[in-house]
Amino acid sequence: xxxxxxxxxxxxxxxxxxxxxxxxxxxxxxxxxxxxxxxxxxxxxxxxxxxxxxxxxxxxxxxxxxxxxxxxxxxxxxxxxxxxxxxxxxxxxxxxxxxxxxxxxxxxxxxxxxxxxxxxxxxxxxxxxxxxxxxxxxxxxxxxxxxxxxxxxxxxxxxxxxxxxxxxxxxxxxxxxxxxxxxxxxxxxxxxxxxxxxxxxxxxxxxxxxxxxxxxxxxxxxxxxxxxxxxxxxxxxxxxxxxxxxxxxxxxxxxxxxxxxxxxxxxxxxxxxxxxxxxxxxxxxxxxxxxxxxxxxxxxxxxxxxxxxxxxxxxxxxxxxxxxxxxxxxxxxxxxxxxxxxxxxxxxxxxxxxxxxxxxxxxxxxxxxxxxxxxx
Numbered sequence: 158x159x160x161x162x163x164x165x166x167x168x169x170x171x172x173x174x175x176x177x178x179x180x181x182x183x184x185x186x187x188x189x190x191x192x193x194x195x196x197x198x199x200x201x202x203x204x205x206x207x208x209x210x211x212x213x214x215x216x217x218x219x220x221x222x223x224x225x226x227x228x229x230x231x232x233x234x235x236x237x238x239x240x241x242x243x244x245x246x247x248x249x250x251x252x253x254x255x256x257x258x259x260x261x262x263x264x265x266x267x268x269x270x271x272x273x274x275x276x277x278x279x280x281x282x283x284x285x286x287x288x289x290x291x292x293x294x295x296x297x298x299x300x301x302x303x304x305x306x307x308x309x310x311x312x313x314x315x316x317x318x319x320x321x322x323x324x325x326x327x328x329x330x331x332x333x334x335x336x337x338x339x340x341x342x343x344x345x346x347x348x349x350x351x352x353x354x355x356x357x358x359x360x361x362x363x364x365x366x367x368x369x370x371x372x373x374x375x376x377x378x379x380x381x382x383x384x385x386x387x388x389x390x391x392x393x394x395x396x397x398x399x400x401x402x403x404x405x406x407x408x409x410x411x412x413x414x415x416x417x418x419x420x421x422x423x424x425x426x427x428x429x430x431x432x433x434x435x436x437x438x439x440x441x442x443x444x445x446x447x448x449x450x451x452x453x454x455x456x457x458x459x460x461x462x463x464x465x466x467x468x469x470x471x472x473x474x475x476x477x478x479x480x481x482x483x484x485x486x487x488x489x490x491x492x493x494x495x496x497x498x499x500x501x502x503x504x505x506x507x508x509x510x511x512x513x514x515x516x517x518x519x520x521x522x523x524x525x526x527x528x529x530x531x532x533x
Contacts (some may be wrong), residue, residue: 174461
């Protein structure tokens with residue numbers, strides 16, 4: 158194996174960040190607070206520099222919040238950030254314009270007052286809108302925007318909830334409970350590539366510890382369908398990982414394994430339904446960091462997190478191509494071990510099915526015999 162690290166260390170974060178939320182906007186990574194941290198920054202991927210944007214309102218406490226981006230179709234240079242959820246629920250928006258535009262004081266004064274600051278999310282009558290049910294637990298919530306008109310906010314949160322919120326009408330249109338056994342939080346949620354929006358269907362993938370789900374939402378009928386995805390046994394107990402979707406692959410970096418930060422890197426191929434546990438690892442164990450894909454899909458940035466009990470200012474990037482190479486010998490061995498494990502599980506499931514069938518037939522015979530005795 159090549160001993161040169163696939164990770165490049167970048168300018169450290171202005172502050173230490175854990176459980177941060179980030180979105181990409183052209184050559185900028187917008188960093189939107191973190192655990193008990195309300196400051197927001199823009200990182201320029203070419204200049205390798207940071208600039209302060211703003212801070213959340215003083216009353217807002219961030220613990221496990223979520224931030225999503227919505228692009229203005231009329232003005233692609235202007236985007237809207239929506240921040241919500243967490244232990245102490247909030248719902249705020251920011252109309253963002255780049256802080257990297259070199260403008261003089263006179264031009265800067267023309268920037269609209271409602272830009273680059275967190276403001277209440279309101280309807281046309283200026284009534285505040287809250288995203289989050291009164292009794293819902295939104296710590297570690299994950300969400301994404303999809304739908305035929307790119308207007309549906311899909312929200313997944315504890316213990317196994319999924320909501321659909323229409324960003325045009327500002328109303329909930331669906332709520333469902335996902336067929337999972339473990340609690341969903343600080344998990345992975347992505348929109349499948351080549352999403353079939355032309356047929357008004359949104360297809361998503363969710364991973365949380367040992368849970369793997371393909372989620373299909375039919376916009377016309379307003380219904381969900383779920384399909385189980387097997388999770389690699391080596392990642393069964395992990396959460397708090399950084400993750401990114403790259404074409405047909407989801408990359409996972411680090412995470413928390415029963416209280417311990419880890420340095421492992423995994424890949425799940427959606428097309429092949431295959432897991433790879435990489436031989437290469439992060440330079441340091443990290444949990445609660447955030448992963449973001451560059452605008453041109455060539456680099457993955459890993460920001461912040463904890464290494465052990467220490468909250469870090471780590472910022473590194475790695476080339477996507479490094480994780481698309483042919484598997485090493487050790488990686489192939491791990492894939493083979495996983496295949497053997499799948500085969501064993503298949504045998505066990507088949508045995509259980511046979512036993513259930515036998516028990517069912519036995520119960521049916523007993524029922525018939527009881528009926529015959531009753532007739533006598």
